Amino acid sequence: MKILCVSDQIDPxxxxxxxxQRFADVDLVLSAGDLPMDYLDFIVSSLNKPLLFVFGNHHLEDYSYYQEGQTSYTGIEDDHAPKGSGAIHIHGKAKREEGLIIAGLGGSMRYNRAENQFTDFQMKMEIIKxxxxxxxxxxxxxxxxxILLTHASPxxxxxxxxKCHRGFKSFLWFMRKFKPRYLIHGHIHLYDLSEVRxxxxHDxxxxxxxxHYLIDTGEKHE
Structure with a gap:
């Protein structure tokens, strides 16, 4: 299956x-944050595919609204977010979509006490939940x-x-312990095609x- 990943920049x-036409074979879209909801709505309505997202540390106009959502004791959320055209907010949740299990942890390292910023200890508490x-x-x-979908990097x-762009040490522990196939993040802007992506x-x-980035898992879409 093919996954379209987007983050941080509205890509022409x-x-x-x-x-x-360009993304006709995409099965799933993942947004790693810092993108306006109108952009995510455009992608959902254009491709008619599931889109899961986390918030970054910018474009937080709808952040408080989505924080009001509730999850079950398992943390599994199967309902689409009530706002927009079908994008699903998954911070602190594990969601099964298109045969994949995807968990989300948004936000960045704490640097000025604004919304959706965490110390490494606070992020570890989010992981424990x-x-x-x-x-x-x-x-x-x-x-x-x-897949673990994050905004910040490890x-x-x-x-x-x-400090703003420093990664979370707790994500390293998460990968060693829970062994996701992919960790997809944003937050780190790339200005040179030769930069490591x-x-x-470990696994x-x-x-x-x-x-934007395209992942082909090499598996047949079910």
């Missing part, structure tokens, strides 16, 4: 009236999850020296989704 290759859902998946589906992987960490391929 996506935001175009030829989007249906996910554990019941992950264990449920391991017992009943044979694996914890397939510490030491694609991140920067400044994918990095393998996980870490991908910077800046602008």
């Amino acid at each position: 290759l996506v935001y175009t009236n030829t989007i249906r 996910l554990i019941p859902a992950l264990v449920f998946n391991r017992i009943f589906r044979g694996r914890y999850l397939d 510490q030491g992987i694609h991140d920067k020296e400044d 994918t990095t393998k960490y 996980t391929l870490v991908i910077n989704a800046y602008s």
Whole structure:
């Protein structure tokens, strides 16, 4: 199956009236944050495919609204977000979509006390809230999850020296413990095509989704 990942920049290759032709074979869309909801709505309505997203540290006009949503004791949320045209907010949730188990952790490292910023300890607490859902998946589906969708990167992987763009050490622990196939993040802008975009960490391929990135899992869509 093919997954279109987007983050941080409105990409003219996506935001175009030829989007249906260019991405006709995409099965799922994942947004790693810092994109306006109108852009996500455009993608959903154009491709008519599921879109799961987390918020970054910008474009937070609808952040408080989505934070009011509730999840079950397993953390599994099957309902579409009530706002927009069908994008699904998955921060702190584990969602099964198109045969994949996807969990979300939005936000960035805390740098000025604004919304959706966390210390590394606070992010680890967000991870702990996910554990019941992950264990449920391991017992009943044979694996914890397939994809962790984040805004920030893991510490030491694609991140920067400044506090705002520093990655979370807790994501490294998450990958070692729960072994997602992919960790897809945004937040780190790419200005040079030669910059590193994918990095393998233990069993996980870490991908910077800046602008847009296509993943072909090599598996047949069910």
